[in-house]
Amino acid sequence: MKFKVLVSGKNKNVIRDVCEHLELDRGYLTVKCPPSKAALFDTALTELPRVIILCLGDETSQSVKGYDVLADLSKRGGCPIIVVTNEEDEKVFINNSALSKVLFLKRPVSLMALYAKLSEMEEAIKNGNDVIQTAFKEYHNDNPNGGRKRKHILVVDDDSEQLITIKDQLDEFYDVTPVKSGDAALKFLTKKKPDLILLDYMMPKMDGTEVLRRIRTVDEYASIPVVFLTGTTEKTAVLRILTELRPQGYIVKPAKKSKLVAKIIDLLG
Numbered sequence: 001m002k003f004k005v006l007v008s009g010k011n012k013n014v015i016r017d018v019c020e021h022l023e024l025d026r027g028y029l030t031v032k033c034p035p036s037k038a039a040l041f042d043t044a045l046t047e048l049p050r051v052i053i054l055c056l057g058d059e060t061s062q063s064v065k066g067y068d069v070l071a072d073l074s075k076r077g078g079c080p081i082i083v084v085t086n087e088e089d090e091k092v093f094i095n096n097s098a099l100s101k102v103l104f105l106k107r108p109v110s111l112m113a114l115y116a117k118l119s120e121m122e123e124a125i126k127n128g129n130d131v132i133q134t135a136f137k138e139y140h141n142d143n144p145n146g147g148r149k150r151k152h153i154l155v156v157d158d159d160s161e162q163l164i165t166i167k168d169q170l171d172e173f174y175d176v177t178p179v180k181s182g183d184a185a186l187k188f189l190t191k192k193k194p195d196l197i198l199l200d201y202m203m204p205k206m207d208g209t210e211v212l213r214r215i216r217t218v219d220e221y222a223s224i225p226v227v228f229l230t231g232t233t234e235k236t237a238v239l240r241i242l243t244e245l246r247p248q249g250y251i252v253k254p255a256k257k258s259k260l261v262a263k264i265i266d267l268l269g
Contacts, residue, residue: 051079105117156181182206193220198229
């Protein structure tokens with residue numbers, strides 16, 4: 001399987017050059033993505049790249065905050081973020097980004113340094129190591145959440161817009177991990193146990209009812225509170241599930257922020 005790299009950002013010339021060299025020189029599979037929040041979110045979840053390269057250009061505080069949608073993918077491990085930038089955009093990024101760790105690479109891009117780092121990352125994925133190349137400057141945001149220990153919410157929904165909306169509503173108070181399918185939710189649970197799951201009732205392949213049944217059959221997950229996200233037309237069916245599988249309730253979509261937070265506080269304190 002080819003090493004997959006997601007490339008995005010506002011600097012189209014650098015993106016074009018980086019993708020061309022990575023494909024021709026290294027044989028990598030590159031996926032270009034517009035720098036909008038929705039496009040980054042959907043592409044990252046769908047493509048599951050091994051590395052993300054952001055090519056900055058004339059950034060603003062708002063455009064930099066849009067890259068924060070990649071925070072969960074980076075936090076889950078195994079998806080480093082390289083930021084290609086000049087000094088001015090680097091300052092804007094540092095002052096506005098909530099990403100906890102990135103690797104800065106200055107323009108003009110040293111292809112040899114980039115190739116060396118990507119080779120290290122390929123090896124690190126195999127061995128679990130993290131070696132920093134001298135051409136890169138590693139940046140850590142040591143206090144992205146203001147020092148607060150936050151509860152962790154897993155949100156499962158096949159609709160990207162719903163995931164983005166809920167993540168935006170809850171990010172102020174909670175660590176939020178969005179996934180787009182029941183399979184992805186069950187896979188995530190093998191790695192980390194969240195404090196609560198918001199679960200879409202109606203999804204293709206594996207609906208929310210089946211996901212909840214599988215969760216309840218595993219002792220380690222059985223105690224996790226689960227709240228269904230449902231449309232108004234599904235309300236009657238969800239009420240039947242309440243008596244059978246005993247989730248901790250349901251919220252009708254589109255959910256208001258106040259109702260979501262109130263329900264979570266009710267369950268988690």
